[in-house]
Amino acid sequence: MTFATPWALLWLLAVPAVVVLHLFRRRLVERRVAASFLFPPERLVTTAGRTRTRLLRTPSLWLECLAAAMLALWLAGPSFGGASARHVVFVLDDSASMGAGAAKKAIAAVAARAGSLASCDRVTILRTGPRPATMLGPGDVPSAVPGALAAWRPAQPSHDSAPTLDLARELAAGGGEVVFCTDHAPTVAATDVTVLAFGSPAPNCAILTARRVPHTAGEDLVVRIGATGAVGGNELTVDLGDGVASAREAVVFEEGIADVTLRLPPGTGTVHLRLAGDALSIDDEAWLVPVPERVVAVCDLLSADARAALQVGRVFAATERVRFVGDPRDAQLVLAATPGTLRPGQLEVLIDPGAGERDAWRGPFVVDRSNGLFAGVQLQGVVWASGRGQLPGAVLVAAGKKALATEDAVDVGRRVRLDLDASVGNVVRSPDWPVLWANVVEACRAEVPGVEDPNTLVGGEVRYLRTLVAGKGDREVALETPDGERITGRGVRTVGFVPARTGVHRVVGDGGVELARVGVRFLDPAESDLRGLASGEWPAAPPSATADAATRDMDVERRVLAALLLLFVLLDWWVLDRARPAVAVPGRVR
Amino acid sequence: MAEPRDLAAEVAATAPRYRLAVRGPRFRGRIGGRRGHGVGSSMEFVDFRDYVPGDDLRQVDWRGYARTNQLRIRLTQEEVAPHVDVLLDTSASMASTGGKERAVRLLALAMLRWAQREGAVARVLALGAAAVDPAVEPFAGTATEPALPAVPLRANGIRVLLTDGLWAGDPTPLLRRVATGAAFVVFVQVLDPWEIEPAAEGALTIVDVETGARHEVQLDVATAAACRERVARLCDGLRATVLAGGGVHVRTSAADLATMCSRDLLPGSVLEPA
Numbered sequence: 001m002t003f004a005t006p007w008a009l010l011w012l013l014a015v016p017a018v019v020v021l022h023l024f025r026r027r028l029v030e031r032r033v034a035a036s037f038l039f040p041p042e043r044l045v046t047t048a049g050r051t052r053t054r055l056l057r058t059p060s061l062w063l064e065c066l067a068a069a070m071l072a073l074w075l076a077g078p079s080f081g082g083a084s085a086r087h088v089v090f091v092l093d094d095s096a097s098m099g100a101g102a103a104k105k106a107i108a109a110v111a112a113r114a115g116s117l118a119s120c121d122r123v124t125i126l127r128t129g130p131r132p133a134t135m136l137g138p139g140d141v142p143s144a145v146p147g148a149l150a151a152w153r154p155a156q157p158s159h160d161s162a163p164t165l166d167l168a169r170e171l172a173a174g175g176g177e178v179v180f181c182t183d184h185a186p187t188v189a190a191t192d193v194t195v196l197a198f199g200s201p202a203p204n205c206a207i208l209t210a211r212r213v214p215h216t217a218g219e220d221l222v223v224r225i226g227a228t229g230a231v232g233g234n235e236l237t238v239d240l241g242d243g244v245a246s247a248r249e250a251v252v253f254e255e256g257i258a259d260v261t262l263r264l265p266p267g268t269g270t271v272h273l274r275l276a277g278d279a280l281s282i283d284d285e286a287w288l289v290p291v292p293e294r295v296v297a298v299c300d301l302l303s304a305d306a307r308a309a310l311q312v313g314r315v316f317a318a319t320e321r322v323r324f325v326g327d328p329r330d331a332q333l334v335l336a337a338t339p340g341t342l343r344p345g346q347l348e349v350l351i352d353p354g355a356g357e358r359d360a361w362r363g364p365f366v367v368d369r370s371n372g373l374f375a376g377v378q379l380q381g382v383v384w385a386s387g388r389g390q391l392p393g394a395v396l397v398a399a400g401k402k403a404l405a406t407e408d409a410v411d412v413g414r415r416v417r418l419d420l421d422a423s424v425g426n427v428v429r430s431p432d433w434p435v436l437w438a439n440v441v442e443a444c445r446a447e448v449p450g451v452e453d454p455n456t457l458v459g460g461e462v463r464y465l466r467t468l469v470a471g472k473g474d475r476e477v478a479l480e481t482p483d484g485e486r487i488t489g490r491g492v493r494t495v496g497f498v499p500a501r502t503g504v505h506r507v508v509g510d511g512g513v514e515l516a517r518v519g520v521r522f523l524d525p526a527e528s529d530l531r532g533l534a535s536g537e538w539p540a541a542p543p544s545a546t547a548d549a550a551t552r553d554m555d556v557e558r559r560v561l562a563a564l565l566l567l568f569v570l571l572d573w574w575v576l577d578r579a580r581p582a583v584a585v586p587g588r589v590r
Numbered sequence: 591m592a593e594p595r596d597l598a599a600e601v602a603a604t605a606p607r608y609r610l611a612v613r614g615p616r617f618r619g620r621i622g623g624r625r626g627h628g629v630g631s632s633m634e635f636v637d638f639r640d641y642v643p644g645d646d647l648r649q650v651d652w653r654g655y656a657r658t659n660q661l662r663i664r665l666t667q668e669e670v671a672p673h674v675d676v677l678l679d680t681s682a683s684m685a686s687t688g689g690k691e692r693a694v695r696l697l698a699l700a701m702l703r704w705a706q707r708e709g710a711v712a713r714v715l716a717l718g719a720a721a722v723d724p725a726v727e728p729f730a731g732t733a734t735e736p737a738l739p740a741v742p743l744r745a746n747g748i749r750v751l752l753t754d755g756l757w758a759g760d761p762t763p764l765l766r767r768v769a770t771g772a773a774f775v776v777f778v779q780v781l782d783p784w785e786i787e788p789a790a791e792g793a794l795t796i797v798d799v800e801t802g803a804r805h806e807v808q809l810d811v812a813t814a815a816a817c818r819e820r821v822a823r824l825c826d827g828l829r830a831t832v833l834a835g836g837g838v839h840v841r842t843s844a845a846d847l848a849t850m851c852s853r854d855l856l857p858g859s860v861l862e863p864a
Contacts, residue, residue, distance in 0.1 A: 029791065031795070031797070032686055032796075033785070034785060035797075035798065036760055036801070039807055039816075044807050056793050060792070315641060363616070575792065
């Protein structure tokens with residue numbers, strides 16, 4: 001059996017109090033008698049003021065003791081587990097500004113409130129955000145609250161709390177209570193939500209911009225720092241990683257903004273920026289992971305004659321970040337004369353004019369410029385020699401009714417067909433030829449497995465492109481936070497993760513093998529501005545009669561106890577009334 | 591306390607239907623309707639004696655003179671109206687309840703009325719005090735031992751003792767002294783119905799009206815039965831003492847006068863139909 005208000009069990013002291021009252025101040029019916037010696041002496045108790053006398057075990061005593069016990073139990077709110085009791089839904093503001101001291105106070109307040117609940121009560125903890133997140137519950141036991149709050153680190157950018165509060169209201173429907181812990185005063189009065197604000201205004205500095213700008217001699221580190229409130233200056237520490245000395249830069253703000261530019265030596269790894277401590281620490285740090293090169297793997301399955309005619313070597317020699325591989329499964333770009341098995345994200349270029357006679361086309365050519373492969377391709381003065389076969393797929397380049405280049409619609413990857421006889425005509429010698437292949441390579445570069453952007457923001461998305469090739473170690477991909485927690489992403493080929501913490505995250509594959517690193521920092525000037533924080537408590541309006549009635553309907557134990565209490569009181573009244581003489585007796589008092 | 595006018599009206603309505611059923615052998619008193627102690631002028635023959643000068647010639651037994659030629663006088667029973675002394679217990683216990691107090695006053699007034707109808711000289715004497723008016727006499731005595739009235743009782747009279755008999759002390763000496771010199775003693779014990787049949791009322795604070803002592807008692811079934819038994823035993827003792835002295839004992843439960851007369855006094859041979 002559990003109690004909603006265990007302290008109310010102290011009311012059980014009313015039972016000995018009733019006994020004491022019966023001992024010292026019994027309210028018995030008084031009857032004048034002609035001779036008291038008619039009563040058996042052993043049944044008489046002499047009363048003398050308020051001195052203690054022998055306790056008379058009257059039905060009234062027992063009934064009053066039982067009534068007092070029932071009252072204490074009723075106040076304590078016992079539960080045998082069958083009936084639901086209070087349901088308190090705590091909504092924690094997960095915005096980063098809560099990290100400026102308000103989070104600790106909120107944790108303490110929630111823990112205190114949960115501690116006052118009975119074990120039969122139910123607690124749900126929600127965390128605000130773009131999407132409401134459940135930290136505990138729904139309907140968990142109050143004892144689980146401290147564990148659920150232990151790892152809470154508010155780090156969300158500013159967001160609307162309304163969806164989370166709406167969810168909380170739904171969860172608390174039927175007599176529940178919603179408690180919203182934040183650091184701002186409520187802008188709109190919510191009569192059904194108790195708002196607890198723990199914020200306090202404070203000046204703050206934040207890293208607004210941090211990026212690595214490459215140039216020929218290496219990289220530049222460009223940092224912009226903003227300040228709100230009375231902040232005169234700060235110190236920026238730049239940690240260039242193991243073996244490289246840290247740099248410190250004094251920051252002086254002008255109109256709340258300070259720009260810092262540093263030269264990074266070549267080969268610099270992850271850069272860690274941090275400001276001197278202030279009210280909010282989450283916006284004082286930034287991590288910049290070097291952007292990995294995305295090298296396109298090309299598999300050339302053309303014959304030597306065709307390769308030579310197409311001048312493949314010349315074209316790709318002029319293209320950066322390209323490598324040739326022998327296994328088409330490892331390539332993002334496959335050059336072939338006949339169709340092969342396409343891999344996810346793979347671009348297969350089939351160059352085959354077919355057998356038979358050739359036609360030479362001088363134009364005019366119709367080019368589908370909406371397709372990125374032919375962006376910038378003019379085909380001016382080009383003589384395109386092609387076979388007389390028909391190409392399947394969507395037309396990319398046509399001369400009259402003749403489709404010269406098409407793109408097949410396939411489930412995975414892309415297949416581009418070129419009806420081109422390179423030995424005839426001047427396509428491969430035109431300026432459009434390397435442009436076309438540059439477009440192809442860049443289109444394939446987007447399909448290179450790995451992290452799309454290694455530096456992102458809290459609340460942003462980390463996108464990792466998998467190979468979907470067995471044995472490549474990326475069958476199971478997860479994002480590992482600096483705390484070691486692994487976040488499971490969504491998606492098949494491109495797996496997306498939404499980091500909620502700052503720091504250097506690791507993208508790990510099968511067996512925990514690191515696939516990439518991601519630097520996550522916080523950026524939200526609105527959250528970094530702590531001048532508008534407030535504290536206070538805005539209690540919810542008293543529950544309506546309907547909700548109150550619903551609660552009572554669920555409280556079976558209390559109803560039973562109330563009935564018993566009423567029964568005992570009525571019985572006591574009846575017993576006392578029955579003890580009255582039927583005829584009025586002079587001098588009789590109660 | 592009941593109004594004397596109400597009491598008198600109730601007595602006037604009920605008393606004419608009854609008369610005192612006194613059975614004393616020889617009373618003293620004024621000329622009346624009851625057999626007296628000595629020789630009188632009634633019609634009831636007692637004896638003969640020789641004539642002496644001065645005797646009333648109307649009493650001469652002329653028939654015997656004719657046979658024996660001797661003058662003899664016929665003696666007849668004296669008829670008197672007996673003295674009636676109503677001894678009223680004025681202790682506070684007699685007014686422990688309103689019903690009991692009213693019943694006692696009614697009985698005392700009725701006794702006076704019945705005595706006066708017999709032509710008797712009646713008076714109400716308080717135990718341990720003098721003559722009182724039963725209609726207004728307060729019941730406030732606190733004496734635990736009964737005592738005779740402060741004025742002498744008249745010899746060979748009827749003595750009616752109106753009391754509840756609830757004395758802490760032994761009443762036997764009083765009863766003997768009341769019976770001494772009395773022609774007929776009537777002991778009317780008036781009790782409240784609750785005193786005769788106490789009910790199990792639960793916890794009570796009882797207040798002794800005479801001593802003022804307060805006690806708490808769990809008046810359950812067992813205690814009520816014990817009380818009934820003690821009252822019954824007390825009444826039996828009084829009855830035995832009264833009967834041993836030749837008197838009549840009647841215990842009546844306080845009620846209206848008609849009820850007490852028909853239910854208790856008439857069956858108890860204290861009254862007889864008028």
